Amino acid sequence: MTQYHFVAASETFLTVEEPLDEVLRERVRNYGEQGKEIDFWLVKRPAFLQAPELKAIADQVPQPAAAVVSTDAKFIEFMKLRLEFVAKGSFEAPSTSIPDALASAA
Template sequence: MDFRTPSYLTNGKNFMNIIRRIFQRCGDHKPNPNFKEPKEMLAVKEVKRLQKLNQLKPVNYHFIIGSSTFLLKNEPLEEMLRERAQFFKREGKPITFWLVKSPEFLNSNQLSGIQDKLLKAGLSNVELTAIVSVDQSFITWLKLRLQNVAQGNFIALNGDILSPLASKLSAQ
């Protein structure tokens, strides 16, 4: 397979290969010694520990969401995310966006407006993919470049969304 030619296949292993290629193209796979995990993004163990101690602060996440087929096959999403990851690496910043297939956060009461939009667009029974970030300007930038996606935000770690990056799909 020629890695310079994007492949937008989304079934099974190919979906994960898209994500791997995005990050493989960003560099030499060595850990960045200057990388600091953002305070908002805690490791799962740390989240659970802080939940027990009741010291976890809510975080505002922004997202765009659309049909998986549309985003992963019809739009140059792989290229956009790869370029953004390269920009973050050049600037020495941590990556603050994630691609979540079949996100669980859509079941939240906070997102009833988005659920209504998806229902009206006929996307209630379609597999959805979201790009989630703590950077509102990045999500706005993506919304301007991608057609047929919904934009929204939610507060996680407070209320009914405890895991903002959780997927309804089981790990393969």
């Protein structure tokens, strides 16, 4: 199983109101310079928020939602501090309630 970390908010907040694309482009550039594989994704309408174990977090997020998901907990902590008004959580996948965590990212 893989541990995923995420911040989630309304899709409008993450894709329109915040300059999130600037942050993600900079990270992609930095990863390219380091030869590091991308370990984060912007997921619109993330299905994993429907998992029963994430209900408390999902209830805090206006719909339609979006999320930045990563295997890097420090990056998600940075995103939480940078964006402030987001819900933060984590999950393991695949699991019985989250069969393929990144299916909606593809």
